[in-house]
Amino acid sequence: MTEQTPVTQAAATKVATLPDAQTVTSVQHWTDQLFSFRVTRPASLRFRSGEFVMIGLMGDPDPKTGKQKPLLRAYSIASPAWDDELEFYSIKVQDGPLTSRLQHIQPGDQIILRPKPVGTLVHDALLPGKRLWLFATGTGFAPFASLLREPETYEKFDQIIMTHTCRDVAELEYGRRLIAGLESDPLIGEMVDGKVVYYPTTTREQSPKMGRITTLLQDGTVFADLGLDGIAADTDRAMVCGSLGFNKDIKEILEGFGLEEGANSDPKHYVVEKAFVG
Numbered sequence: 338m339t340e341q342t343p344v345t346q347a348a349a350t351k352v353a354t355l356p357d358a359q360t361v362t363s364v365q366h367w368t369d370q371l372f373s374f375r376v377t378r379p380a381s382l383r384f385r386s387g388e389f390v391m392i393g394l395m396g397d398p399d400p401k402t403g404k405q406k407p408l409l410r411a412y413s414i415a416s417p418a419w420d421d422e423l424e425f426y427s428i429k430v431q432d433g434p435l436t437s438r439l440q441h442i443q444p445g446d447q448i449i450l451r452p453k454p455v456g457t458l459v460h461d462a463l464l465p466g467k468r469l470w471l472f473a474t475g476t477g478f479a480p481f482a483s484l485l486r487e488p489e490t491y492e493k494f495d496q497i498i499m500t501h502t503c504r505d506v507a508e509l510e511y512g513r514r515l516i517a518g519l520e521s522d523p524l525i526g527e528m529v530d531g532k533v534v535y536y537p538t539t540t541r542e543q544s545p546k547m548g549r550i551t552t553l554l555q556d557g558t559v560f561a562d563l564g565l566d567g568i569a570a571d572t573d574r575a576m577v578c579g580s581l582g583f584n585k586d587i588k589e590i591l592e593g594f595g596l597e598e599g600a601n602s603d604p605k606h607y608v609v610e611k612a613f614v615g
């Protein structure tokens with residue numbers, strides 16, 4: 338009993354000094370480079386599905402002052418705005434300052450979450466339309482994991498085409514499972530009602546659909562596969578989340594079809610966000 342007291346006090350101190358602390362409730366590892374986790378949601382946090390926040394851990398103590406600063410990175414919230422908890426879908430960068438440590442979190446651990454959501458992958462930044470294209474590579478799926486579980490997506494669009502390109506099949510699994518569960522979701526299942534078309538592709542490992550989505554759009558494969566004539570500014574809207582190069586290539590393709598880029602203050606036909614910097 339006497340031995341336990343200092344431990345409890347130390348733990349309490351650690352929690353109290355961590356600013357904006359939230360508690361990890363579950364962790365799932367998908368591959369050696371990808372994992373997802375859920376944390377408690379601050380009661381005051383309001384966000385729009387598709388937005389991102391800054392999350393992180395305390396950094397190492399400064400060798401001179403001994404003081405610790407928070408080590409924060411931008412993360413898309415992968416859960417929808419109505420969820421009681423917050424979900425994140427993360428890369429594990431081997432020498433990454435944050436994710437080399439974040440990948441080891443366990444239920445009960447604390448992370449830092451700055452409750453200031455922002456972002457352009459939101460319904461408010463798009464004009465009304467009939468078909469919504471969601472283009473993602475890698476962890477760029479995260480904001481769409483939120484939007485695919487958001488009722489507004491199904492209220493506003495007749496069809497949602499989710500394209501996700503990764504190198505290997507296992508990297509698609511988080512998205513594949515999420516989409517497979519949409520129609521049986523007690524909250525949004527009825528609204529989903531066959532509206533989601535899932536178009537996964539791989540660039541390295543053999544799979545039913547190989548190739549970069551940019552190539553498959555340019556050579557018309559996507560349209561032939563889905564029985565569509567193309568993309569049109571009067572009916573089609575798009576959201577894009579991938580590397581800088583991917584975003585640039587998709588932008589060019591969309592603009593070739595006559596779509597214009599929108600923003601929160603100026604809704605138009607498509608919106609783009611980086612999945613990471615570098």
Ligand SMILES: Cc1cc2nc3c(=O)[nH]c(=O)nc-3n(C[C@H](O)[C@H](O)[C@H](O)COP(=O)(O)OP(=O)(O)OC[C@H]3O[C@@H](n4cnc5c(N)ncnc54)[C@H](O)[C@@H]3O)c2cc1C
Nearest residue numbers: 410411412413426427428433434435436476479612613615
């Ligand atoms: C708006 C925005 C939203 C983001 N949302 C997410 C998210 O939902 N999930 C997520 O895992 N990351 C996301 N990121 C990236 C995230 O902010 C960090 O870069 C990532 O967690 C790695 O942190 P780190 O400190 O370990 O390495 P960093 O020093 O940040 O990155 C090291 C290098 O790793 C590569 N890298 C970083 N992140 C990724 C990634 N996601 N996929 C592939 N390569 C990457 C880059 O080449 C980068 O230069 C987002 C970034 C931005 C700008």
